Amino acid sequence: MSPSKSLATSRPSASDSAHPGLSPTALAGLAYELRLACMRISRRVRFESDGPVRPHEFSVLCRLDDGPKTPREVADIERVSAPSMTRTTSALVERGLVARADDPADGRQVILSLTPEGHKVLRGIRRQRDRWMHDRLRDLTPDEQETLTRAAEILQRVAAK
Incomplete structure (x- = not known):
């Protein structure tokens, strides 16, 4: 079963007491999917912007x-x-x-x-990268945009730990 399949079908286990939620298997699947998505977006943003620096x-x-x-x-x-x-x-x-x-x-x-x-140069590259991301977010539904707004806040907290 792929991580995304287990993510969609797993249920919380009775042993999850502090923060009930996804089962350990589903949590591992979520970790895998988020890591891949973050890496792919990071790579795309990095290489889609055509700046004067590597x-x-x-x-x-x-x-x-x-x-x-x-x-x-x-x-x-x-x-x-x-x-x-x-x-x-x-x-x-x-x-x-x-x-x-x-x-x-x-x-x-x-x-x-x-x-x-x-x-x-830094401002120009950041502007290009933000524009690339903006163009992709613009095509999402309002619900998807709202979901990503919440996800971005959560990911910022995760990254700060």
């Missing part, structure tokens, strides 16, 4: 949009090696999207921040 560079721009960071901080957040992050940020610095400055608190460190051009 997906991993876009991610670095987003991290720096939250505020200046050291290369090590960005590498840790992105879960990549320091040498890999150095290559990525060097390419962004070379293209004028990221600025590199000495850390006033520690002269051995550098601080990365977005340049005005980096902010502009």
Whole structure:
């Protein structure tokens, strides 16, 4: 039985006391289906937008949009090696999207921040990605749109844990 079949036919078990709901099998099916759907949407959004930066560079721009960071901080957040992050940020610095400055608190460190051009590129890519998603949501029924509104709130909570 596929995960989606088990999701549709499973019932809560008597042992689910704290939060009665889906059976363990159905919950596993839901986890599978949500993971696949999130991955597919993420991939489509990432590759449908035709921006001047690659997906991993876009991610670095987003991290720096939250505020200046050291290369090590960005590498840790992105879960990549320091040498890999150095290559990525060097390419962004070379293209004028990221600025590199000495850390006033520690002269051995550098601080990365977005340049005005980096902010502009980031806004443009976000606009493209939002437009792509908007175009798909527009075709849904009002009930489907409302369901996704609630689902987005729930998924934000799940992602924050």
